[in-house]
Amino acid sequence: MTRLPFALLLTLLLAACSTFKPVTTTRFNPTATRAELPHEEAVHPKNSLEWWYLTGHLRDQASGEEFGIEYVFFHFNLKDGKSDYQMVNVAITDPKGQKFNYDYKLAKLPRLLTDSLPLRLRERKDGQVWKFDGQEGKYQFAAALTGKKNAGYALNLSTTPTKPVLLHSGTGYEDYGAGIVAGYYSYPRLATTGTLTVGGKTHQVTGELWYDRQWNCGSVVSKGVGWDWLSIQLDQPREELMLNTLRNSETGQTLHNGTFNSATNQNIDLTGKDFTLTPLTYWTSPKSKKKYPAKWRVQLPAQGYDLVVEPLVPQQELALRFFHAFTMYYWEGMCKVTGTHNGQPVTGKAYVEITNR
Numbered sequence: 001m002t003r004l005p006f007a008l009l010l011t012l013l014l015a016a017c018s019t020f021k022p023v024t025t026t027r028f029n030p031t032a033t034r035a036e037l038p039h040e041e042a043v044h045p046k047n048s049l050e051w052w053y054l055t056g057h058l059r060d061q062a063s064g065e066e067f068g069i070e071y072v073f074f075h076f077n078l079k080d081g082k083s084d085y086q087m088v089n090v091a092i093t094d095p096k097g098q099k100f101n102y103d104y105k106l107a108k109l110p111r112l113l114t115d116s117l118p119l120r121l122r123e124r125k126d127g128q129v130w131k132f133d134g135q136e137g138k139y140q141f142a143a144a145l146t147g148k149k150n151a152g153y154a155l156n157l158s159t160t161p162t163k164p165v166l167l168h169s170g171t172g173y174e175d176y177g178a179g180i181v182a183g184y185y186s187y188p189r190l191a192t193t194g195t196l197t198v199g200g201k202t203h204q205v206t207g208e209l210w211y212d213r214q215w216n217c218g219s220v221v222s223k224g225v226g227w228d229w230l231s232i233q234l235d236q237p238r239e240e241l242m243l244n245t246l247r248n249s250e251t252g253q254t255l256h257n258g259t260f261n262s263a264t265n266q267n268i269d270l271t272g273k274d275f276t277l278t279p280l281t282y283w284t285s286p287k288s289k290k291k292y293p294a295k296w297r298v299q300l301p302a303q304g305y306d307l308v309v310e311p312l313v314p315q316q317e318l319a320l321r322f323f324h325a326f327t328m329y330y331w332e333g334m335c336k337v338t339g340t341h342n343g344q345p346v347t348g349k350a351y352v353e354i355t356n357r
Contacts, residue, residue, distance in 0.1 A: 035172025035185055037165065041135045041213065042115040049076040049217040052119070052132060054141070054159075055231065055351035056209030057334060058196055065203065067196055068093035068312070068334025068351070069155060070102075071141060073121045073132050075113060084109040088123040088130050089320075090143045092153050093334040094198050095312040100333070101153045102318050103145040105130075137161030137187040137211065144197075152200030159190035159209060168242065168259050169269055187211040188240035188261055189233060208233060210240075210351060227355055228277060228293060230309060232337055234348035237263040241305075243270070243298065245277050260303055268303075275300045283314045288329040292317070292354050298339075307339035309350050330355045 044050055053072040059065070070091040077084055086109050091102035105125045119139075121132040130143040137160060144154035168174060168184040190209045195202050210231045232241040243258035256272035279293035294314060298307040316333025330353070337348035 033171060033173070035167055035183055037185075038117055038136050040172065040183060040185070040215065041119065042117050043075060043113040043119075044215045045112060045115055046077045046081045047075060047215055049074070050215035051075070051212070051217075052121070053212040053214070054139075054190075054209050055332075056190075056192070056207060056233075057349045058157075058192060058205040058207035058209075060196075060203040060205055062204065065096055066312075067095075067198060067203070067205065069157075069196070069209070070332055070351070071132070071143065071155070073123070077112075082112075084112050086113075086121075086123060088143075089318075090130065090145060090155070091316075091318065091332070092145070092155065092196065092198060093313055093316060095334065097199065098313055098315075099199070100313055100316045101145055101150050103143075103147065103150055104318075104320055106322065134159075137165070137190055139190070139211075152197060154197040155194070157192055157194035157196075157205075157209075159192045159211075161187045161189065162191045162208065163187070163189045163238075163240075163261070164265055166240070166242075166259065166261050166267060170267055182217045183213075183215045185213050186231075186242065188231075188242075189238070208349075227353070228296075229353040230277070230296070230298070230335075230350055232298070232307070232309070232348055232350045234337065234341070234346060236346065237341070239263050239303075241298075241300070243275060243277060260300065270300075274302060280308070283311075285315075285317045285329070285331075287319060288317065288327075290317070290329055290331075292331045296352075304342035305339065305346070307337055307346070307348070309335050309337050309352065311335050311352070 051072055051074045055070045058067050072089050074087040087106040089104040093100050105123055118135040123130045126146040128144045128146055132141040134140055139159045142156040166186045166188050172183055172185045174182050174184055188210055190211055192207050192209050196205045227244050227246045229244040240261040246255040258270035260268040260270055276299045278297040280295040280297055282291050283294035284291045296309045298309055312334050317329060317331045320328045332353040335350040335352050337350050339346055
């Protein structure tokens with residue numbers, strides 16, 4: 001199952017509030033049996049919905065302080081295929097200070113994006129230029145958050161892959177039936193260096209980010225769909241998990257899908273019989289009044305894992321306001337991992353996304 005972040009809700013919102021309707025990919029309609037790199041890294045012109053998505057933990061080299069980041073560029077084409085839109089979201093989590101700062105912008109682009117590589121994506125807000133450059137795990141990106149409450153929050157980072165690309169479902173294409181196909185691959189560990197400015201203090205940081213590349217996702221969504229999505233990077237053994245529970249309130253169905261990436265880069269597709277995600281506690285947002293899971297038990301019997309995933313800051317809810325009348329809430333944040341692997345203690349890092357609760 002593809003990762004389905006809040007941009008899908010955004011597409012629904014645009015469709016519901018205007019005459020815009022998502023259009024499917026024309027030039028890059030997925031028909032191959034395997035994702036083609038570096039081809040898939042580039043913009044897919046006239047795409048219904050695609051994104052380049054980074055999340056993960058970073059550590060100050062001197063003090064040892066830890067921080068979390070989310071940085072994503074969304075691209076989608078609405079109505080007649082002649083107008084491109086872009087949304088950018090950036091967030092910084094500070095566990096020590098128990099603070100969560102974020103910023104975003106949605107805008108119509110002055111011209112259609114092209115499929116050139118390396119990527120060179122740009123967005124401008126309040127005199128700041130948000131950047132994302134590169135391809136195939138080697139990226140440079142920078143952003144300074146805007147607004148009074150975000151003064152002194154920024155990032156400027158570079159990455160390089162330490163593990164090979166991870167093609168979800170083994171091919172990088174996920175078939176949902178009825179002619180619905182979406183592309184999805186990840187770089188599960190990107191060695192990252194650079195600076196992170198938090199509360200006006202600039203930190204030299206290192207760490208490992210998780211990167212998702214997805215495209216052709218507009219046709220996957222329905223109004224009743226919500227999901228809990230987890231990316232997990234285990235410390236020892238150096239193994240990774242992408243897991244999600246997809247809920248459809250219209251049909252009453254719940255689907256479980258994921259990928260296990262071993263220390264030797266073996267890619268195993270996971271279904272509902274292979275793992276369980278059990279919410280253990282909940283947190284209710286004082287702003288939206290929404291109730292989110294606040295701790296999960298993650299069990300993968302065949303891989304020998306029994307884990308607990310827990311947020312490092314409870315308040316990592318985003319409130320995105322559109323059209324001066326609608327606020328969309330979702331939770332995405334930095335989490336720690338503890339538990340056992342074949343009965344022995346294990347630790348790790350995670351990012352979790354929860355929508356439509």
